[in-house]
Amino acid sequence: MEYKKKKFHVENISTEKLAKKFDTPLYCYSFLKLKKNITNFKNYFKKINPLVCFSLKSNSNVKLLKEIKNLNCGADVVSKGEMMRAIKAGINNKKIVFSGTGKTFSELQYAINKNILLINVETKSELLIIEKIAKQKKKKVDIGIRLNPNIDAKTLKQISTGKEGDKFGLTEKEFIKITKYAQISKFLSLKCISVHIGSQILSHKPYEKMLKTIDHLIKKTNHKFDFIDLGGGMGIDYEKNNKMLNYKIYSSLITKFLKKRKSKIILEPGRAIIGNAGILISKILYIKKNKNKNFVILDAAMNDLMRPALYGTKHQIIPSVKNNKITNKIFEFVGPICESTDKFLTTKKYQNLKEGDFIIICDVGAYGMSLSSNYNVRPNPAEILIKNSKIQIIKKRQKLNDIN
Numbered sequence: 001m002e003y004k005k006k007k008f009h010v011e012n013i014s015t016e017k018l019a020k021k022f023d024t025p026l027y028c029y030s031f032l033k034l035k036k037n038i039t040n041f042k043n044y045f046k047k048i049n050p051l052v053c054f055s056l057k058s059n060s061n062v063k064l065l066k067e068i069k070n071l072n073c074g075a076d077v078v079s080k081g082e083m084m085r086a087i088k089a090g091i092n093n094k095k096i097v098f099s100g101t102g103k104t105f106s107e108l109q110y111a112i113n114k115n116i117l118l119i120n121v122e123t124k125s126e127l128l129i130i131e132k133i134a135k136q137k138k139k140k141v142d143i144g145i146r147l148n149p150n151i152d153a154k155t156l157k158q159i160s161t162g163k164e165g166d167k168f169g170l171t172e173k174e175f176i177k178i179t180k181y182a183q184i185s186k187f188l189s190l191k192c193i194s195v196h197i198g199s200q201i202l203s204h205k206p207y208e209k210m211l212k213t214i215d216h217l218i219k220k221t222n223h224k225f226d227f228i229d230l231g232g233g234m235g236i237d238y239e240k241n242n243k244m245l246n247y248k249i250y251s252s253l254i255t256k257f258l259k260k261r262k263s264k265i266i267l268e269p270g271r272a273i274i275g276n277a278g279i280l281i282s283k284i285l286y287i288k289k290n291k292n293k294n295f296v297i298l299d300a301a302m303n304d305l306m307r308p309a310l311y312g313t314k315h316q317i318i319p320s321v322k323n324n325k326i327t328n329k330i331f332e333f334v335g336p337i338c339e340s341t342d343k344f345l346t347t348k349k350y351q352n353l354k355e356g357d358f359i360i361i362c363d364v365g366a367y368g369m370s371l372s373s374n375y376n377v378r379p380n381p382a383e384i385l386i387k388n389s390k391i392q393i394i395k396k397r398q399k400l401n402d403i404n
């Protein structure tokens with residue numbers, strides 16, 4: 001994705017052309033970028049040869065999942081719906097791990113029927129339900145137990161999941177109790193210890209602490225875990241300041257950790273795989289001046305991209321066509337939804353803009369479309385994929401009739 005003769009292109013196609021052809025707001029993904037992300041990710045961890053289970057919550061478009069499957073990934077799912085999508089995309093059931101704090105009876109039943117790789121348990125009661133279903137079916141079900149390692153992932157508090165006060169996982173004490181229970185159960189096979197400390201992590205230090213905690217706990221339980229699921233959370237460079245997770249260090253920490261044991265590592269990246277492979281193309285509907293700033297009112301809104309309104313996060317906004325007429329006007333990019341938090345970004349220096357121009361909201365491949373809603377009864381945008389310079393519509397724009 002780059003500018004060619006002042007026009008922003010995805011592979012060989014200008015975003016201006018795409019906007020005109022497919023209308024806006026429009027999610028657009030680059031296959032090349034997706035492939036590169038997966039290849040790079042696997043290379044970073046080459047020595048460990050982990051099972052990479054793509055986290056569907058970041059993006060669950062079936063067509064994208066098929067591409068991800070073809071690039072040899074499994075799936076991390078948190079609901080029956082996600083499990084069905086993963087299976088529909090052709091992902092091997094033995095490469096699917098099921099996490100989540102509140103799995104229902106029927107979801108567990110479905111997972112057990114499908115013989116997925118692991119169900120990562122988060123409460124004792126959930127474990128008992130799994131055992132009951134397994135007993136009915138006269139089979140032994142492979143499970144993992146999710147630990148809450150009480151580690152500060154040094155990320156936004158809204159997306160931190162491994163601290164004592166967070167609802168995820170079990171305390172060390174509970175973990176040990178459940179381990180003992182599972183070890184003697186005829187219908188459970190304890191295969192995995194799982195953690196996920198948070199998302200958009202840019203430092204290796206929390207991961208280092210996490211590995212130490214797991215190491216310590218494994219010694220305490222004296223159990224041989226076939227799998228160690230370290231979750232996802234690897235951050236991306238939203239702010240374009242080259243602040244990146246040091247994969248080399250993280251990978252060598254895992255290698256060191258594995259020296260003492262022969263477990264298979266599972267990693268569950270979402271954002272690191274798809275985050276920067278997607279953009280949202282939007283049209284400027286109106287520009288409205290007030291005393292101090294200029295509201296740039298887009299046709300994309302918080303229902304299409306929720307992250308800025310939900311977490312106060314920033315996504316770069318770049319023009320679809322550069323004009324090099326830089327101005328010091330303050331622009332505030334907002335959407336048409338009736339909420340003051342429906343705003344994306346405020347800029348102090350930008351190129352001059354006019355109504356009808358197209359802009360690109362960057363790095364929205366993860367938690368963009370998957371967090372979208374029909375708030376204000378707005379239909380979901382279309383999604384397209386550019387692969388080998390060919391355009392595929394991978395999800396049609398929702399029709400108003402379908403939601404009314």
Ligand code: LLP
Binds near residue numbers: 099231233234366
């Ligand atoms: N595994 C588990 C168990 C998770 O809970 C998550 C994310 C992942 C893997 C994938 O994390 P990733 O590699 O994508 O960071 N909506 C928020 C992010 C919420 C993440 C929740 N769990 C956002 O837009 O930043």
